[in-house]
Each structure stands twice: as C-alpha cells, then as structure tokens.
Amino acid sequence: MLDVRRLYMLKTVAARGSITAAARSLALTAGAVSQQLAALRNDVGADLLRPDGRTVALTEAGRVLLEHADRILAAMEEAESAVAAVTGAVGATATLAALPSTVTRIVAPALTALGSCHPQLAVTCLIADQAQLSELALGTVDVVLGQRYHHLPDATPRGINVSPLLDDPLLVVTAADQGDDRPVMLQDLAAHDLAVPPATTDCGQAILQGCQRAGFTPTPRYVTADIAAQLALARAGLATALVPRTAIDPTTLGIRATSIADHPIQRLLFAATRHTEHANPTTTAVIAALHTAAQEGQTACLPPVQE
Structure with a gap:
C-alpha cells in the first residue's frame, strides 16, 4: 500500500523543483527525503524523478502517480473537513x-x-x-x-x-x-x-x-x-x-x-x-x-x- 506521506513528498519535490528545496520546506534533511522517495519508487516499481539540469523533473510514471496523489490528498482533506463540519469545532x-x-x-x-x-x-x-x-x-x-x-x-x-x-x-x-x-x-x-x-x-x-x-x-x-x-x-x-x-x-x-x-x-x-x-x-x-x-x-x- 502506498504511503501518503511519501506521496506528499513527491508532490512537494515536483512543486519546489529539487529535493533540497523540498526538504527545506518539509523541515527534513535532503537525505531523509531521498530515502523516502527511493522507497516510493520501489513501491511502484518505476522511476519517478529524473535529473533536469540543476533541478529534477517528473518522469511519465511520476506524472501519473502525482495525478493520483493529488486526488488522494484532496480526498483526505475532504474527509477531515467533513468530520470537522459534523462537530462544528x-x-x-x-x-x-x-x-x-x-x-x-x-x-x-x-x-x-x-x-x-x-x-x-x-x-x-x-x-x-x-x-x-x-x-x-x-x-x-x-x-x-x-x-x-x-x-x-x-x-x-x-x-x-x-x-x-x-x-x-x-x-x-x-x-x-x-x-x-x-x-x-x-x-x-x-x-x-x-x-x-x-x-x-x-x-x-x-x-x-x-x-x-x-x-x-x-x-x-x-x-x-x-x-x-x-x-x-x-x-x-x-x-x-x-x-x-x-x-x-x-x-x-x-x-x-x-x-x-x-x-x-x-x-x-x-x-x-x-x-x-x-x-x-x-x-x-x-x-x-x-x-x-x-x-x-x-x-x-x-x-x-x-x-
């Protein structure tokens, strides 16, 4: 089963353009982010990122996974909002x-x-x-x-x-x-x-x-x-x-x-x-x-x- 935290890391790397920048915004080390993305790559069995000059870019598999990650993360936020709306707190x-x-x-x-x-x-x-x-x-x-x-x-x-x-x-x-x-x-x-x-x-x-x-x-x-x-x-x-x-x-x-x-x-x-x-x-x-x-x-x- 895919780890939601790793999916969010992939989304952050795609948005920031590099693992270093993503790690900075996540308050993690670049090594920790690289390790989690390597585990995500093993989970799906395909390369998700490729070098692009001084930055990184998504591979085709990475783009497909990110589309699903966006929907998964949005669904999680929707669930949190729905529960909060019930309690009104x-x-x-x-x-x-x-x-x-x-x-x-x-x-x-x-x-x-x-x-x-x-x-x-x-x-x-x-x-x-x-x-x-x-x-x-x-x-x-x-x-x-x-x-x-x-x-x-x-x-x-x-x-x-x-x-x-x-x-x-x-x-x-x-x-x-x-x-x-x-x-x-x-x-x-x-x-x-x-x-x-x-x-x-x-x-x-x-x-x-x-x-x-x-x-x-x-x-x-x-x-x-x-x-x-x-x-x-x-x-x-x-x-x-x-x-x-x-x-x-x-x-x-x-x-x-x-x-x-x-x-x-x-x-x-x-x-x-x-x-x-x-x-x-x-x-x-x-x-x-x-x-x-x-x-x-x-x-x-x-x-x-x-x-």
Missing part, C-alpha cells in the same frame, strides 16, 4: 499567509478577534510580498489573504475558493504641503519622481500597466516594495508614491493621499482556501474574522480622499 492550529500591506488594518485586528472568540486557536501568520496561492495549493498554508488587480488576468489556480473582502484603490501619496486634495490625473504623474514597487511584483506590474493605459511608461526614481519606505520618501518631498489605501495608516502625519481621476488602479483583496465540499470550521472562522476586519477597517478614519 474550531481547531487548534491554522496557518495564514498575508501581504505586508494588509497587516495593520486587516490581519492584526482579525487575529485579535480570533484570540478572543477562539482562544484555543493558534494562528501562524506568514508575511510575504506576493500572495502565496501556490503554497495554498501545496498545502503548506490554510488561508491566503491575497490580492488581484482588476485590470490584470485572474491567475487563481484550480481547486482554490476565493472569498472577496474589499476593493482597495491605489492612492497618489505626496508630502502634505504639495498639491491639494483634488483627484490626480494618472498621466500627470509622468513628470513626477515616482517611488514604486518592482515590476516583478503584483502591485508594480499593476502600476506599470495602469500608466501605460494612461499613455506613458513610468521611469521610477525609487524602486522598493517596502511601503514604509515609499511613504517616507513621499513625506520628505522626494517622491510621489502609489500606495493601496488599506496600506496607509490613517494616523500617518506629513502626507497627502488623493485618488486617481482618469485611470484608477484598484485591487481586490480576498481570502482564499482550498476547495472542499464541506466547509472547515477553522478556516471559516479565520475568513470570517478577516472579512469583519476588512469591513471595519474600510470605514474607520480613512485617509482623506476627494472622489
């Missing part, structure tokens, strides 16, 4: 992946509320610049607080459920003594010194394409994904930043935040989980807390914006 652990721009206004209030309502639930929170939907599909996280910009393609993987939280526009941020509160024409920013995220990030790509729709390709003066750094540069009068509204602390002094009048750039913030027929009470509780925090954060003391 919120579990003891969950892992949430979230964007740095959502921590102050959504994640922190949500985790505080969860601690009050479900004190037995310990939530591990992973903060990363990119939404971790691939990690969700792999099973290393339970809930992702992610984003999708409205004018960019939807890249949500199969088997992922998305629950919208709120629409979050990018605002034009300058020093408080620069300009006024009237909405800004995006094309006018072509003459500004801009502080923007790298074009390799979701936000950076959204800004790049938004500016191109407005008729120009931005030449950033400062490139950083650190929103605190972007706001510091704007506050000092050194740059104009384009920052999601939710990412701006309403108590921040020395900045002016205004909307974009002609080509708005807006992201959808969402909570994502793996699809199961039976709702898992634990992930349901996490998503409910995120939704409440998002709605309350949207209405509480927002930066002044003239629409």
Whole structure:
C-alpha cells in the first residue's frame, strides 16, 4: 500500500523543483527525503524523478502517480473537513499567509478577534510580498489573504475558493504641503519622481500597466516594495508614491493621499482556501474574522480622499 506521506513528498519535490528545496520546506534533511522517495519508487516499481539540469523533473510514471496523489490528498482533506463540519469545532492550529500591506488594518485586528472568540486557536501568520496561492495549493498554508488587480488576468489556480473582502484603490501619496486634495490625473504623474514597487511584483506590474493605459511608461526614481519606505520618501518631498489605501495608516502625519481621476488602479483583496465540499470550521472562522476586519477597517478614519 502506498504511503501518503511519501506521496506528499513527491508532490512537494515536483512543486519546489529539487529535493533540497523540498526538504527545506518539509523541515527534513535532503537525505531523509531521498530515502523516502527511493522507497516510493520501489513501491511502484518505476522511476519517478529524473535529473533536469540543476533541478529534477517528473518522469511519465511520476506524472501519473502525482495525478493520483493529488486526488488522494484532496480526498483526505475532504474527509477531515467533513468530520470537522459534523462537530462544528474550531481547531487548534491554522496557518495564514498575508501581504505586508494588509497587516495593520486587516490581519492584526482579525487575529485579535480570533484570540478572543477562539482562544484555543493558534494562528501562524506568514508575511510575504506576493500572495502565496501556490503554497495554498501545496498545502503548506490554510488561508491566503491575497490580492488581484482588476485590470490584470485572474491567475487563481484550480481547486482554490476565493472569498472577496474589499476593493482597495491605489492612492497618489505626496508630502502634505504639495498639491491639494483634488483627484490626480494618472498621466500627470509622468513628470513626477515616482517611488514604486518592482515590476516583478503584483502591485508594480499593476502600476506599470495602469500608466501605460494612461499613455506613458513610468521611469521610477525609487524602486522598493517596502511601503514604509515609499511613504517616507513621499513625506520628505522626494517622491510621489502609489500606495493601496488599506496600506496607509490613517494616523500617518506629513502626507497627502488623493485618488486617481482618469485611470484608477484598484485591487481586490480576498481570502482564499482550498476547495472542499464541506466547509472547515477553522478556516471559516479565520475568513470570517478577516472579512469583519476588512469591513471595519474600510470605514474607520480613512485617509482623506476627494472622489
């Protein structure tokens, strides 16, 4: 009989691209993973992996086995969710992946509320610049607080459920003594010194394409994904930043935040989980807390914006 743990190791190696990377994410040694995969190879009687430059790739037998492994692992999670749904009990652990721009206004209030309502639930929170939907599909996280910009393609993987939280526009941020509160024409920013995220990030790509729709390709003066750094540069009068509204602390002094009048750039913030027929009470509780925090954060003391 096939060992489910070995099947998951095969899935992890396929996703990570190497045994070393898979071992790191599984908190095991590369030797231990290699040993388990060798045992899996003996179980099925066929090679499952082949060298591919500095990485490894699945053989045809490996691809076939992985297709079945995905269904087996999904069925196991479905069984766990079905039992949990019967009891209705919120579990003891969950892992949430979230964007740095959502921590102050959504994640922190949500985790505080969860601690009050479900004190037995310990939530591990992973903060990363990119939404971790691939990690969700792999099973290393339970809930992702992610984003999708409205004018960019939807890249949500199969088997992922998305629950919208709120629409979050990018605002034009300058020093408080620069300009006024009237909405800004995006094309006018072509003459500004801009502080923007790298074009390799979701936000950076959204800004790049938004500016191109407005008729120009931005030449950033400062490139950083650190929103605190972007706001510091704007506050000092050194740059104009384009920052999601939710990412701006309403108590921040020395900045002016205004909307974009002609080509708005807006992201959808969402909570994502793996699809199961039976709702898992634990992930349901996490998503409910995120939704409440998002709605309350949207209405509480927002930066002044003239629409």
